[in-house]
Amino acid sequence: MECIVINGGRPLQGLVAASGAKNSALAVMAATLLCSGEHRISGVPELCDISTMKRLLEHLGVRITGSADLRLDATHIDIVDAPYELVKTMRASFLVLGPLLARFGNARVSLPGGCAIGLRPVDIHIKALEAMGAHISIENGYVNAFCERMRGARILFDMPTVGGTENIMMAACLADGVTVIENAAREPEIIDLAAALRSAGALITGDGTGTITIEGVRQLAPIVHTVMPDRIEAGTLLIAGAITEGDVTVENCPVAYMGATLEKLRDIGCIIDESENCARIRADRGLKPVEVTTSPYPGFPTDMQAQLMSLLTLAGGTSLIRETIFENRFIHVAELDRMGARIRVERDCAVVTGVEQLEGARVMASDLRASASLILAGLAARGTTVVSRIYHLDRGYEALEEKLRRLGADIRREQE
Ligand code: UD1
Numbered sequence: 001m002e003c004i005v006i007n008g009g010r011p012l013q014g015l016v017a018a019s020g021a022k023n024s025a026l027a028v029m030a031a032t033l034l035c036s037g038e039h040r041i042s043g044v045p046e047l048c049d050i051s052t053m054k055r056l057l058e059h060l061g062v063r064i065t066g067s068a069d070l071r072l073d074a075t076h077i078d079i080v081d082a083p084y085e086l087v088k089t090m091r092a093s094f095l096v097l098g099p100l101l102a103r104f105g106n107a108r109v110s111l112p113g114g115c116a117i118g119l120r121p122v123d124i125h126i127k128a129l130e131a132m133g134a135h136i137s138i139e140n141g142y143v144n145a146f147c148e149r150m151r152g153a154r155i156l157f158d159m160p161t162v163g164g165t166e167n168i169m170m171a172a173c174l175a176d177g178v179t180v181i182e183n184a185a186r187e188p189e190i191i192d193l194a195a196a197l198r199s200a201g202a203l204i205t206g207d208g209t210g211t212i213t214i215e216g217v218r219q220l221a222p223i224v225h226t227v228m229p230d231r232i233e234a235g236t237l238l239i240a241g242a243i244t245e246g247d248v249t250v251e252n253c254p255v256a257y258m259g260a261t262l263e264k265l266r267d268i269g270c271i272i273d274e275s276e277n278c279a280r281i282r283a284d285r286g287l288k289p290v291e292v293t294t295s296p297y298p299g300f301p302t303d304m305q306a307q308l309m310s311l312l313t314l315a316g317g318t319s320l321i322r323e324t325i326f327e328n329r330f331i332h333v334a335e336l337d338r339m340g341a342r343i344r345v346e347r348d349c350a351v352v353t354g355v356e357q358l359e360g361a362r363v364m365a366s367d368l369r370a371s372a373s374l375i376l377a378g379l380a381a382r383g384t385t386v387v388s389r390i391y392h393l394d395r396g397y398e399a400l401e402e403k404l405r406r407l408g409a410d411i412r413r414e415q416e
Contacts, residue, residue, distance in 0.1 A: 003388040003416045004401060006378035008360055012246035012407035018234040018253055019045040019398040020068075020227035024189040026092040027166045028196040028225055029053045029072065032062065033099035034173060035200065036075035037222035044070050044227055045398040048391070052090045056082060060096070077104065084110040084141060090395075094122055095163060097145065098171035101134060106146045111138065120326070124164040128155045132168075132175055152177030152216055160185040160296045165212065166193055172214035173202040181212045187297040188228060188257040196225035229254045232303045233397060234279070235261045236372050239307045240404060242270045242283035243314065243380040248407060249280040260300040264292055264308065268315060289317035289354060294325050306332045306373035313341035314380060315354040322349050332370035335363040339377050339385065360385040368396040375400070379409055388416060 020043035030053070032039040044050060046067055054064050061078035065071045080100045087093040087110040100107035112122065126136055126143065132155075134147040152175050157164060165185040170193075172179035184190070186208055194207035200223045203215035234253040241248025242265060255262065255274045262272055262279065267290045270283040289312065294302040302325035312319040313336060323329050330350055333343045338361045342353040360383030365371035371393035378385030387393075390413070393400060401411045 001388065001416050002390050002413055003386050004375060004390050004393070005412050005414055006360070006375065006385045006387070007410040008358075008378050008381040008383065008385060010244060010379075010408050010410055012241050012244045012248050012379070012404065012409055014407045015249045015251060016237055016403050016407055017251040018229045018237065021189060021192065021230040022047055022049055022396050023092070023162070024192040025050060025227045026053050027095055027189060027193045028223065028227060029057060029070070030092075030095035030099055031170050031193065031196060032057070032072040032074045032223060033060065033077065033096055034103055034170060035220040035222065037073070039072045039074065039223040040225070041070045041072065041196075041223065042068065042226040044068055045230065047398055048395045049090050049092065052086060053092065056086045056093050056096065059083070059086065060100075080104050080107045082109040087112050091120060092163065094125065095167055095170070097125065097143065098129065098167035101129065101145045101147055102150050102171040102174040105148055108145070109143050111141050111143060122163075124157055124159070124161050125167045128157070128164065128168045129171060131155050132171060132179065150175035150216075152179040152214070154180045155182065157181065157183040159183070160210070162187050162190065165190055169193065169204065169207075169212060169214055170197070172216060173197055173204070173220060175216040177216055179214045179216070182210065184210055184212045185296060186210060188231065188254065192228040196223050199224050231257050231261070232301065232369075234258065235304050236307050236376070236397070237403065238265065238272075238279060238281045239311050239376055240379055240407070241281040242268075243311050243376050245284050246407070247280070247282045249278060251278050253277060253279045255279050260298060261304050264290060264300060268311065285314070287311065287315040287354070289315045289319040289352075291320045293322040296325070302326055302329060303369050305329060306369040307376055309333075309343070309350060309352060310336065310373045310376040310380075312352045313343065313355060313358060313377065315352075317354055319352040319354070320349060321352060324348065331366040332373045335370070335374055336377055338363055339381055341377070357382055359383060362386045362388070365389045365392045368392050372397065372400075379404070379411070
């Protein structure tokens, strides 16, 4: 297994570019199952999660070439079965259910199961597909779905689920009639998926709002799309600048979709200059404590919670972080405490009391964003930090050590 070794305390400086958005690319890749022909998706980041989605699509029969510029031909689909081995490693694999069912009338997809950050059920996806006429049974850990032809329906989500909105939006593109999703997720990646689907001839309006309307069509054409930049990676790079008291400019930065993150960073005392696709951050040690509550977009993203916590460990006072999206998303706390942070968890709240200095330590990554938070803490800490189980990081950050090294970080990857 590999680990990342960081000698902390060097202010990061310079220019860095965010890659294409993982969560957007995964959904657009699943959408290629909706029709035959050669789809073209550009700006796809090279990540383990993307390789997992490629493996799943290839297993189904999709022919794939390229890496950053992907060509996917979903003309000959051999099977409509997504096995446990692939779905359990990445929950986004469940996104193939809607497209397969809508195009072929049946699909068998493994239930994703639990993951480190919480239970994450798929009941809302299933209830919505049933409302569109699907017959669904769950046997031996698999969702078996059948439907002669999906039909449009009015669907009210109990909560705004990102994956659920994407699954239903994709299925509805080929359904008979009009589907209206109420209380839909408003995340930017949904707007990006809708744009990709529209490039294929889908009739979608309202994406980015709580009500999305999709008018089904008989057939779609291949998708031609460039994936939006990754707002979570961009936010992580900005915090890398702030936590090291540096001066970092992130290019290809989707500032229009980062309102809650940028606002919190300003409240903490960071100086941020933004233009259309670019944000520059500067910070010194006079960081102020804040209260943060994660919530669906446009609220503060749960995927930035761990990284912001690392920054707040060095603020002058006590911060409060409330996690409302996932029930078990504070696993990084114990590791940050090993580095000298003072954090106490009370149910869904983390109480972070700022300290003068973090100390390097051996720590263990438990999930994707937790790994990023430990690396950020390591960049600021005195001495050497070794982050193990780094495969979590590789799921979602393209060449992070390389990007940080170019900004002046002393960071390298080693075999344990
Ligand atoms: C997506 C993102 C993930 C992000 C999350 C929340 C991808 C590939 N992943 O995950 O990075 O952290 O959004 O912004 O895009 N829920 C149910 N029943 C369901 C579906 C969801 O109860 O059927 C609950 C979940 O347990 C969770 C909440 O809804 O508490 C939000 O989950 P959801 O938006 O579905 O997250 P994902 O799409 O899995």
